Amino acid sequence: MNENNADAGADRRTHLRDRLIDIAQETVAAQGLAGLKARDLAAAAGCALGAIYTAFHDLDELILRVNARTLARLEAALDAAFVDAEAEQALEAMARAYLSFARKDEPSWRALFEHRLPPGAPVPAWYADARNRLFSRLDAPLAQLLPGRDATARAALARTLFSAVHGVVALGLEEKIAETPPKLLDEQLGVLIRLLAAGLMMESARLI
Incomplete structure (x- = not known):
């Protein structure tokens, strides 16, 4: 059960990472790098602000993934x-x-x-x-x-x-x-x- 929970947690984290990258990519394409705000990103992804930093080390890593x-x-x-x-x-x-x-x-x-x-x-x-x-x-x-x-x-x-x-x-x-x-x-x-x-x-x- 614990192993299944761990796998499910890893899947959710991967899904969140991909979703955040997708949204950040769309934001940068439309508004440039200056338009990328952590709070707006979290709201668009439907997650807590802190969830961004469980998916990525920091916002710099997310930007590098988009780039x-x-x-x-x-x-x-x-x-x-x-x-x-x-x-x-x-x-x-x-x-x-x-x-x-x-x-x-x-x-x-x-x-x-x-x-x-x-x-x-x-x-x-x-x-x-x-x-x-x-x-x-x-x-x-x-x-x-x-x-x-x-x-x-x-x-x-x-x-x-x-x-x-x-x-x-x-x-x-x-x-x-x-x-x-x-x-x-x-x-x-x-x-x-x-x-x-x-x-x-x-x-x-x-x-x-």
């Missing part, structure tokens, strides 16, 4: 856009898929970068793995452009390349520097990828 789902959707979007072609074409296709995702799911996309863990708190390994899988999508085209670089160097370069694309996308969508109509932002992203690819090919030739 992990966003990363999975972004990963799928990049995979769908990937073309087995020249490195520059592959990189540009993924960059445009990233821009498209940011436009379509902007509040959820922004939550990936707005959330901050408390000072000194480590990023959970499961979340770091989900984040790093995005960067790994850049490895194949980078290996084409820089065949002499090892995997560690390519991984570091992938993060740099991602940061460059993200910067253009984020600043373009925010229009804080200048007005950036959609067509212009598309063009700027293409120019960035072509310049980066050309620079990497020059670097590869220098290393030979």
Whole structure:
């Protein structure tokens, strides 16, 4: 009987976790990270406020679970856009898929970068793995452009390349520097990828 009760309790906890993540995901998609409030979340889930903290270590863990789902959707979007072609074409296709995702799911996309863990708190390994899988999508085209670089160097370069694309996308969508109509932002992203690819090919030739 005790074992059955324990199993039932674990099932209820799993169900509550999934329900809270679902509701939090919908809230962030509609209102952004700022719209996620623990009391509102508990009310929507039909549970006590304290139940959130029996399902999750803290609200940060819940947000990371939501963001992990966003990363999975972004990963799928990049995979769908990937073309087995020249490195520059592959990189540009993924960059445009990233821009498209940011436009379509902007509040959820922004939550990936707005959330901050408390000072000194480590990023959970499961979340770091989900984040790093995005960067790994850049490895194949980078290996084409820089065949002499090892995997560690390519991984570091992938993060740099991602940061460059993200910067253009984020600043373009925010229009804080200048007005950036959609067509212009598309063009700027293409120019960035072509310049980066050309620079990497020059670097590869220098290393030979």
